[in-house]
Amino acid sequence: MLKIHYSLDQKPADSIRDLEPPKVLNISVRNLVLKTKKGSVLAKGDLVAEHPSPCGGACHAALGGKVKAVNYHSLTVECSGGAETVEPVDVASMGKGSELIRALQELGVDVSPLSGRAEVLVINGLNPEPGVSVAQQLLRDGGEELRAGLDMARKLLSPDRTILAAPKGEAVSIPGAETVGIRAKYPYSLDALVVRAVTRKEFPEHTRVINVMDLFDLGKVALTGLPVTETFMTIDGHNYRVPVGTPVRHILEALELNVEPGDTIVLGGPFRGESIYSLDQGVKKEDYGMFITSSDAIPEVQDAACMNCGECVLQCPARVQPHLISRYAEYERFEEAERYGLNSCFECGLCAFNCFARRPLLQYIRFAKAQIRAKGQGTKA
Missing domain, CATH: 3.40.50.11540 (NADH-ubiquinone oxidoreductase 51kDa subunit)
Known part of the structure; x- marks a missing residue:
């Protein structure tokens, strides 16, 4: 059994730093209920979208400006730099x-x-x-x-x-x-x-x-009494206060971070984070870190066949079988995935991180959960 210990004792280097405000925000609105539209003028803290679940928090504009574009994934705000904010709630x-x-x-x-x-x-x-x-x-x-x-x-x-x-x-x-x-x-x-x-x-x-x-x-x-509009992110060993929706491109330029062709940028953490699809992608509230991984540091994830080595089972803290769950998810057999413990998965990412075949196990598991949620919402509607 492969035993690797991953330390969480990361003492801060200094105080929290402020990031220079971006000129544009790209706020993630995927799977949210949009409450604004293109052309709207927003103050800092204005409501942008609501969460469809009865418990999820709403999404607000981190900076004031005008909505320039809206698509399935994000809402783009051209920031005005004004000081106008919403009224606080007592x-x-x-x-x-x-x-x-x-x-x-x-x-x-x-x-x-x-x-x-x-x-x-x-x-x-x-x-x-x-x-x-x-x-x-x-x-x-x-x-x-x-x-x-x-x-x-x-x-x-x-x-x-x-x-x-x-x-x-x-x-x-x-x-x-x-x-x-x-x-x-x-x-x-x-x-x-x-x-x-x-x-x-x-x-x-x-x-x-x-x-x-x-x-x-x-x-x-x-x-x-004001809404949540920023997150805290560990970037290059320091912690920054970052407005939600700040594009990755702006962070790289503001901190003078170099990215080479073929490098991967991950928002979140090395185990559960997600690689970005564009430098214009904005950070989300739950993104607590940003990492740049060189192209030769970690082997590329691929849709290879499972080797049945069992390493993912040995690593799993939830005591489920990620190799079977991911196979069923890959072929959209979601009921079988649930039967083998899909909903018991913590999404820790250890299975994918330690997979010798470099299969996207965590991605398959998240895909299955998302499809089941979407089906449930569709049924209720």
Whole structure:
């Protein structure tokens, strides 16, 4: 069995840096419900699109400007550089209940971990993937927002116990939460594995988990009443505050990063991230890193036949069989994929990363899940 440990202990090099604002935003609106149109003039924070799920957060303009183009994938805003912003919403004064949940959702917060009653609230304080140091950065520098976010989460969930899962050996804390140190190794940063590590149970009832980045956003919304319009990204060893929708091309030019022909640019992380299809592609809220991989560093993924080596099964923390699930997904036999544990997959990416045949296992799994979701929505409609 191949045993490789992937460290998540990525201490920030310095304070969070601000990125020069772009002249154009390309905001991803795929699978969202569009709430604006070409020619519309937007202020910073104006609603752009709503999430189709009952819990997903809405999408807003990170900068003011005019909508120049709209297609299936993205909405292009030509930024004006004006200072006009939307009026803040006083969420801090709202009582616990559906009104507050709806207001947070409309301000861009994913409220799925904030509904109902929780006996245990777990804060995932580990960096999401190797090479990304955003979580540790926010634990070090985002004290005010994290405290406000935790107050809001506890107001909604009324947990009996609140636990901050932090890298073992790190002296970090959030007032109101007990700190538990766990292994800073990937894939132990996945929510399900973090919960198991701190509760000693798999998928315990009445337990909610929220990561540090989302808790920070929740706190900022509570303090300012303004929507979520930016993300934090680890780029070339430093953490930047980046407006959502900023084109990759702008990031490369602003930071003077060199890209050679054949290189791959990945948004997210090395395991779960996605390679971009264009330098004009804009970053999303959940993109916590950007990586440039040279053409000769990692063998190219290909639609090769499975070798039946079993390495993906040995690596899988969910204890499913990625080689079988991906085969069924490849041939659009989605019911069989579900039967073999498709919905138990954490999408950690270890199977694809360690596949000797270089098959796109994670991509097949995500494709199957997306097709099943689309079919379900179509049936309901």
